[in-house]
């Protein structure tokens with residue numbers, strides 16, 4: 001196992017002292033590894049009984065390796081140099097981190113933004129194969145991406161069937177349809193592993209392995225990590241991290257996850273989904289906040305915040321007052337955080353394996369796609385920004401005043417969530433507003449790209465404590481894109497996803513400021529400018 005280490009101070013250390021002895025005495029570690037489905041209470045038993053396969057995934061998945069490597073070599077021999085992964089949330093976040101950390105190219109398409117989809121289609125199509133990953137086999141975004149690539153391959157004279165590889169649960173609608181269609185390969189994943197715990201199953205391994213990651217070494221390290229976690233011992237680092245995540249007292253329900261030298265690329269984005277979807281429900285949970293080591297939330301010492309730093313193995317990290325620092329290789333960290341999240345779920349008294357509130361936004365989006373209602377008129381337009389909001393907008397008549405009015409609704413325990421529904425690759429610089437907003441408000445800020453975040457923090461925003469304040473940003477596309485054999489376009493789909501989620505959040509009584517950029521570049525510049533002015 002790579003060097004795994006953990007240090008904690010303040011509330012994180014107190015949580016360890018408070019909970020780890022009882023977790024050891026109750027044999028929670030070995031019971032998790034024995035797949036004891038009773039650990040999360042009677043209401044969670046049915047789901048837990050079919051969700052604990054991840055504890056043995058590192059071993060069970062060894063059998064997948066030869067087939068993945070054989071297919072990788074065959075594709076390479078046919079001139080395939082680029083792998084595109086179509087999938088959302090748990091079906092795409094792990095391979096993105098695995099490939100990114102290994103320095104291997106993998107294009108992750110987890111968007112319905114027409115410009116971003118067109119850009120993915122335009123890049124080396126003749127040398128591309130796609131992996132379509134969906135546990136349920138019915139996710140609308142993933143299905144739309146698959147249809148579009150299949151159509152584009154055919155139009156370009158490429159044999160589409162030979163370039164489409166499927167990862168899905170046995171018996172899913174996608175499993176059946178793919179076998180009928182005769183796609184290149186169908187890898188069935190273990191149905192007893194939920195999406196966000198699936199890093200070490202076919203969902204994590206097929207795209208990464210085809211792209212060129214050494215997945216054998218990856219699994220070997222994860223197996224060693226599992227041995228450490230499967231011990232009812234006071235020095236079990238998974239128990240300590242679980243106590244920090246779910247057992248601080250009073251509960252510090254914003255967890256700042258800061259990359260601070262671990263060298264793992266994008267780990268916090270993966271952990272964000274794991275923690276937010278697992279814990280954010282029944283009005284409780286902990287909100288993961290992806291931030292930098294010097295971001296405002298990591299340094300202000302707010303009473304509801306705990307900082308977890310991802311550090312290098314040999315780092316002599318100097319910790320702040322209420323912090324934890326964890327070091328370990330990627331497969332080790334993935335095992336530790338999955339285990340710790342399950343432990344945190346037990347301490348919080350929730351079922352860490354369901355995501356009851358994600359469906360609400362999907363239903364609202366489908367309703368809007370079917371009904372095609374006239375868009376809500378803007379309250380006013382300022383330059384390239386159309387502004388829509390609630391009564392709290394008051395007399396605001398500029399976009400800057402609207403943002404200020406939204407921020408004025410923040411309370412002592414609130415957080416701000418920025419949700420941008422457009423091309424996350426072309427406009428990555430917009431993420432810079434996160435730190436500025438955190439500095440201006442003194443409150444934790446999450447930044448999510450839509451619809452990606454709907455499969456991550458989306459669950460917490462709707463199912464967790466009602467303390468979120470929401471800044472939604474949408475943007476007119478440069479050029480819309482049809483979805484083959486669907487009565488709506490990508491542009492209509494992403495608009496419905498944004499409007500549907502705003503509807504659900506407003507239905508929960510939360511303030512949602514909707515800014516629509518009528519010109520992407522001008523709107524982003526205007527927004528960046530007005531947010532920079534806030535923090536001065």
Ligand SMILES: O=P(O)(O)OC[C@H]1O[C@](O)(CO)[C@@H](O)[C@@H]1O
Pocket residue numbers: 088089090091133134135136137138139142195196277355358454455456
């Ligand atoms: O793998 P699927 O079934 O396409 O689901 C993708 C994602 O959507 C969710 O089911 C709900 O957001 C996630 O839990 C999951 O990771």
